Amino acid sequence: MKQSKKLGIEISDVHLSFGKTKVLKGVNLSIEPGEFFAFLGPSGSGKSTLLRAIAGFGPAPVGRIEIGGRDITKLPPWERNVGMVFQSYALWPHLSVRDNVAFGLVEKKMPKKQINEKVDAALELVGLLDFHARMPSQLSGGQQQRVALARTVAIEPDVLLLDEPLSNLDANLRVQMRREILRLQRTLGLTTIFVTHDQEEANTTSDRMALLDQGIVQQVGTPQHLYDHPENLFVAKFLGTANIIAGEVSVENGAHIMTLKSGEKVSLHATQPGPGNLVLRPQNISLSEQITPGMMVGKIAHREFLGAQVRYLIDAAGTQLVVDQSHSADGKLLQDGSEIGLVINSKSSVFLHDAGPGGMKPRPRVGAAVTG
Numbered sequence: 001m002k003q004s005k006k007l008g009i010e011i012s013d014v015h016l017s018f019g020k021t022k023v024l025k026g027v028n029l030s031i032e033p034g035e036f037f038a039f040l041g042p043s044g045s046g047k048s049t050l051l052r053a054i055a056g057f058g059p060a061p062v063g064r065i066e067i068g069g070r071d072i073t074k075l076p077p078w079e080r081n082v083g084m085v086f087q088s089y090a091l092w093p094h095l096s097v098r099d100n101v102a103f104g105l106v107e108k109k110m111p112k113k114q115i116n117e118k119v120d121a122a123l124e125l126v127g128l129l130d131f132h133a134r135m136p137s138q139l140s141g142g143q144q145q146r147v148a149l150a151r152t153v154a155i156e157p158d159v160l161l162l163d164e165p166l167s168n169l170d171a172n173l174r175v176q177m178r179r180e181i182l183r184l185q186r187t188l189g190l191t192t193i194f195v196t197h198d199q200e201e202a203n204t205t206s207d208r209m210a211l212l213d214q215g216i217v218q219q220v221g222t223p224q225h226l227y228d229h230p231e232n233l234f235v236a237k238f239l240g241t242a243n244i245i246a247g248e249v250s251v252e253n254g255a256h257i258m259t260l261k262s263g264e265k266v267s268l269h270a271t272q273p274g275p276g277n278l279v280l281r282p283q284n285i286s287l288s289e290q291i292t293p294g295m296m297v298g299k300i301a302h303r304e305f306l307g308a309q310v311r312y313l314i315d316a317a318g319t320q321l322v323v324d325q326s327h328s329a330d331g332k333l334l335q336d337g338s339e340i341g342l343v344i345n346s347k348s349s350v351f352l353h354d355a356g357p358g359g360m361k362p363r364p365r366v367g368a369a370v371t372g
Contacts, residue, residue, distance in 0.1 A: 039193060081155075084152065233277060280348075282324040292341065
């Protein structure tokens with residue numbers, strides 16, 4: 001199949017309600033032409049509703065949605081030229097694989113020869129050309145999802161929309177299929193939006209992602225940027241594991257010092273005075289059996305051997321911290337109940353200032369080092 005023309009998507013101040021329930025609250029997003037973009041968030045965050053608003057399913061939102069500069073906000077689905085793949089596959093059970101893939105082309109009243117060429121190309125793209133005569137009931141879940149993808153790309157849409165397409169597959173097949181979807185997207189050059197609640201799926205496929213919660217876009221960026229530089233506590237907690245330590249920053253003798261609720265102090269390289277939270281990933285804290293003056297001290301509450309890593313739960317700083325340490329065959333495992341020193345990676349910490357009743361206000365990333 002030929003490479004698709006690459007069109008960007010602009011979502012401007014989109015609001016959508018079901019009755020009195022506000023589901024989308026002022027969403028603004030720019031999706032680049034040819035980009036693999038993910039909508040990530042918990043159940044009820046509005047990610048599938050936003051995807052369906054782009055597809056034209058459901059009530060038209062307030063605001064503006066453009067594809068390639070064309071306003072599609074009020075257009076019916078069949079005038080938008082978008083392709084959507086559902087988590088349920090939505091295959092016709094009484095039609096063969098070939099007829100399922102040809103369905104949209106037949107509806108467009110294309111010549112039979114052209115339909116056959118497009119169906120063959122789509123099935124070859126997903127590796128199912130030899131399965132063209134089978135019925136959906138004769139296929140595995142992964143094969144059915146490939147048929148759904150082939151049916152969608154056969155109509156050559158401007159945009160590919162994927163609504164949790166892997167949720168019905170087992171774990172191993174999910175990994176295989178997400179790689180297949182990414183390969184397909186790269187081959188066709190299609191601007192693609194992938195909706196998922198699974199951060200591993202979003203991290204491994206998307207060029208960029210939008211993390212949503214309660215109908216609001218919390219942060220947009222590459223998976224690595226959101227993980228390393230969260231702008232609020234929701235992002236920090238949702239993406240991976242995060243240690244959150246509350247305290248207050250003050251200036252002492254020209255230095256920025258964070259006083260923890262436990263009374264211990266952490267030296268910050270640069271931030272503004274005020275209350276907030278220090279965000280530390282488990283791999284950004286090292287453990288030392290040699291405790292020196294000024295070092296944060298904790299006690300090992302629990303240990304979990306995970307193969308490549310050992311995860312320790314440490315009672316320290318008035319809370320329980322999660323610390324991951326790499327494991328090697330000759331490595332030593334620390335025992336529960338042991339007193340241990342904690343060393344914070346000063347370049348990998350993030351301090352988020354409190355923003356009062358409205359939530360967390362993002363501040364620039366800062367490093368941190370423990371002081372006495």
